[in-house]
Amino acid sequence: MKTLSLALRNLKRNRRRSSATILAMVIGSVSILLFGGYVQNIVYGLQTGYVRGGGHLELQHRDYFLYGSGDPTAYGIADYQHVIDVLRADPVLAPLLTVVTPTLEFGGIAGNFDAGVSRTIFASGIVVEDQNAMQLWNEYGFPDKPERMALTGTSVDSAIIGTGVARVLRLCAPLHVEDCPQPTPAAQPTGAELPADIAQLATPEATPADATPTDPSGHPHIELLAATTGGAPNVARLQVAKAEELGVKEANDAFIGLHLSEAQRLLYGRGTPEVTAIALQLHHTREIPFALHRIDELLRTSLKNQPLAVYDFRALNPYYGQTVGLFSAIFGFIAVLIGAIVLFTVGNTMNAAVVERTVEIGTLRAMGQRRTGIRRLFISEALLLGAFGALLGVLTALLLAQLINHSGLTWTPPGRVHPIHLHVRVWGEWRMLAGTTLGLLAVAVVSAWWPARRAAKLQVVEALRHV
Amino acid sequence: MDPLILENVKKTYRLDRVDVPALSEVNLRIRPHCFTVLSGASGSGKTTLLNLIGCIDRPDGGSITVAGQRVAELSDDALSDFRLRHIGFVFQNFNLLPVLTAYENVEYPLLLARTPAAARKQRVSELLAAVGLDTHAKHWPGQLSGGQRQRVAIARALATAPQLVLADEPTANLDSQTGASIIALMRRMQHDYQATFVFSSHDPTVLTEADDVVVLQDGRIVRIEQRRRTEATS
Numbered sequence: 001m002k003t004l005s006l007a008l009r010n011l012k013r014n015r016r017r018s019s020a021t022i023l024a025m026v027i028g029s030v031s032i033l034l035f036g037g038y039v040q041n042i043v044y045g046l047q048t049g050y051v052r053g054g055g056h057l058e059l060q061h062r063d064y065f066l067y068g069s070g071d072p073t074a075y076g077i078a079d080y081q082h083v084i085d086v087l088r089a090d091p092v093l094a095p096l097l098t099v100v101t102p103t104l105e106f107g108g109i110a111g112n113f114d115a116g117v118s119r120t121i122f123a124s125g126i127v128v129e130d131q132n133a134m135q136l137w138n139e140y141g142f143p144d145k146p147e148r149m150a151l152t153g154t155s156v157d158s159a160i161i162g163t164g165v166a167r168v169l170r171l172c173a174p175l176h177v178e179d180c181p182q183p184t185p186a187a188q189p190t191g192a193e194l195p196a197d198i199a200q201l202a203t204p205e206a207t208p209a210d211a212t213p214t215d216p217s218g219h220p221h222i223e224l225l226a227a228t229t230g231g232a233p234n235v236a237r238l239q240v241a242k243a244e245e246l247g248v249k250e251a252n253d254a255f256i257g258l259h260l261s262e263a264q265r266l267l268y269g270r271g272t273p274e275v276t277a278i279a280l281q282l283h284h285t286r287e288i289p290f291a292l293h294r295i296d297e298l299l300r301t302s303l304k305n306q307p308l309a310v311y312d313f314r315a316l317n318p319y320y321g322q323t324v325g326l327f328s329a330i331f332g333f334i335a336v337l338i339g340a341i342v343l344f345t346v347g348n349t350m351n352a353a354v355v356e357r358t359v360e361i362g363t364l365r366a367m368g369q370r371r372t373g374i375r376r377l378f379i380s381e382a383l384l385l386g387a388f389g390a391l392l393g394v395l396t397a398l399l400l401a402q403l404i405n406h407s408g409l410t411w412t413p414p415g416r417v418h419p420i421h422l423h424v425r426v427w428g429e430w431r432m433l434a435g436t437t438l439g440l441l442a443v444a445v446v447s448a449w450w451p452a453r454r455a456a457k458l459q460v461v462e463a464l465r466h467v
Numbered sequence: 468m469d470p471l472i473l474e475n476v477k478k479t480y481r482l483d484r485v486d487v488p489a490l491s492e493v494n495l496r497i498r499p500h501c502f503t504v505l506s507g508a509s510g511s512g513k514t515t516l517l518n519l520i521g522c523i524d525r526p527d528g529g530s531i532t533v534a535g536q537r538v539a540e541l542s543d544d545a546l547s548d549f550r551l552r553h554i555g556f557v558f559q560n561f562n563l564l565p566v567l568t569a570y571e572n573v574e575y576p577l578l579l580a581r582t583p584a585a586a587r588k589q590r591v592s593e594l595l596a597a598v599g600l601d602t603h604a605k606h607w608p609g610q611l612s613g614g615q616r617q618r619v620a621i622a623r624a625l626a627t628a629p630q631l632v633l634a635d636e637p638t639a640n641l642d643s644q645t646g647a648s649i650i651a652l653m654r655r656m657q658h659d660y661q662a663t664f665v666f667s668s669h670d671p672t673v674l675t676e677a678d679d680v681v682v683l684q685d686g687r688i689v690r691i692e693q694r695r696r697t698e699a700t701s
Contacts, residue, residue: 006566006567009566009567010566012566013565013566359560359562360562360564362523362562363556363558363562363564364564365523365547366521366523366550366556367550367551367556367575367576367579367623368547368548368549368550368551368552368576368579368580368627369547369579370543370544370547370548371543371544371547372544373579459524460523460524461518461523461524464523464558464562
């Protein structure tokens with residue numbers, strides 16, 4: 001009779017208690033796995049958003065990250081096409097890359113002068129086809145199909161703006177922005193009515209409430225004012241192709257996207273155009289360390305004349321790390337809480353088993369079973385409870401995850417505009433599954449340790465005398 | 468060699484704050500291959516003496532030598548191994564493991580002793596046949612009568628061919644007819660397997676079957692009756 005076989009029979013002996021203990025472990029395991037799967041989906045979603053938007057890595061002027069937002073043209077990458085060529089041609093790096101694309105970010109003032117309104121903005125000059133290619137990245141198999149950017153196929157003087165920018169610049173109506181409230185007109189002071197002839201003279205000079213300057217193409221236009229490299233103001237007239245909801249109010253109220261060439265023309269005029277960053281998107285996130293290492297090598301060799309630094313998306317977007325950290329802390333807290341519940345449940349079961357089987361323990365010891373054998377027997381029982389609990393927990397979690405994923409439930413994550421399907425990732429999360437299973441086994445063993453030790457330490461005579 | 472020698476053995480229990488002497492200055496030699504009964508009124512020290520002989524309790528003084536081994540020198544693990552190989556137990560309440568069949572109960576000490584499978588199977592079958600339960604090998608203890616359970620317990624006690632078999636009131640929970648048949652069986656097994664049997668009992672049937680009767684009173688041996696000489700008696 002092997003120890004495990006005897007342990008199994010002992011568990012079957014008190015089916016109700018064993019079942020209740022296993023059920024407690026199943027509930028614990030399922031809770032951890034479902035919440036973990038939910039968190040994992042959020043983290044993957046967040047990561048996918050950042051990687052689609054800005055790639056995994058960004059090469060910048062080494063001081064741009066700290067000082068560039070105040071004066072982007074002073075921290076540009078001068079010979080950026082050469083840098084891109086080196087990156088794309090590198091035999092080590094090239095197989096890892098999906099997209100390498102330059103961007104130019106700067107601040108300025110956007111105005112609808114016909115409406116007499118303007119506001120400060122931040123603008124991003126992009127290569128539209130590259131951005132469309134980046135939107136296809138989907139390492140984690142999200143079911144959504146990314147749409148091509150509204151700038152696709154537009155003329156170089158086209159731009160997209162956040163819906164908040166459209167609202168402030170009074171462009172909601174021509175851009176068909178829904179849910180766009182207009183300011184309440186200030187109450188006019190009452191007084192003597194203006195004579196009709198004087199009122200007629202004043203009419204042509206009145207500012208319309210929603211002035212809609214349009215180009216021959218039919219798109220409304222805005223003026224974008226920015227400082228050139230020399231510090232002189234420069235203005236570009238841009239056709240607004242679309243107003244987009246960006247999910248975050250600060251971005252909505254300030255973002256303008258435009259073609260890179262137009263952004264460079266605005267900032268550099270006839271000078272040599274530069275960019276503020278080169279974004280690199282990799283096939284897989286896990287390749288970041290390897291790619292970083294290789295780029296560091298290139299910066300010391302082929303690109304040693306360039307004052308560049310490389311950052312990954314986590315460094316560039318602290319919100320990502322904060323979110324992951326927050327969810328990790330919540331997950332850890334829940335796991336510890338559930339672990340403690342399982343610990344006491346299994347411990348209680350094993351304690352009861354020791355009390356019930358005291359005479360048996362005495363008999364086994366009298367027959368010649370060593371203390372270690374008794375200890376091993378009870379720990380084996382706990383291990384089996386843990387194994388059944390973990391196995392059933394994993395199977396139940398997989399089943400429930402499938403049900404949830406096909407239930408049609410939706411939710412709107414932070415930073416997103418539209419609701420997405422509630423998706424719980426359990427299948428495929430092997431580390432989480434293995435961690436939960438091993439954790440449960442460990443908790444079961446730890447919880448049985450004390451009762452098993454107590455059983456092993458029983459005096460044979462006392463145990464045999466037990467009633 | 469005497470299977471069992473006790474010299475000046477003492478044992479005291481502490482109940483609350485009072486020391487209660489259970490055994491005082493016990494000196495005893497058990498003859499090999501004999502059927503020895505420890506007799507006496509309740510509280511006379513029979514069970515305490517049996518526990519000390521069985522190495523499941525330690526004396527407060529004196530020495531106990533079982534099968535030539537002074538047991539006080541053994542560690543707990545060594546004592547477990549010693550019990551496994553040299554001492555068999557038959558309990559008043561049978562103490563069969565309820566999750567094991569009759570066959571597995573008898574097999575268990577052999578598994579502990581790491582006996583090879585073939586030898587194990589042969590030994591268990593032989594013992595079950597000897598106690599008349601070869602047709603009940605797959606029965607669970609709950610499916611056996613009291614007498615049958617005690618027969619399984621006897622087979623289990625003899626599994627590792629111990630020199631010494633100890634039985635604490637083995638017929639106390641059996642009716643007189645079954646008790647008598649169990650004693651007869653034990654007598655036969657003792658003869659067939661050449662083991663030394665030591666009982667604690669005040670059952671007259673047991674006493675009539677005894678080779679030696681050790682009478683205890685208030686923790687002391689007051690009389691040793693040598694009732695018959697066996698073939699193997701030294």
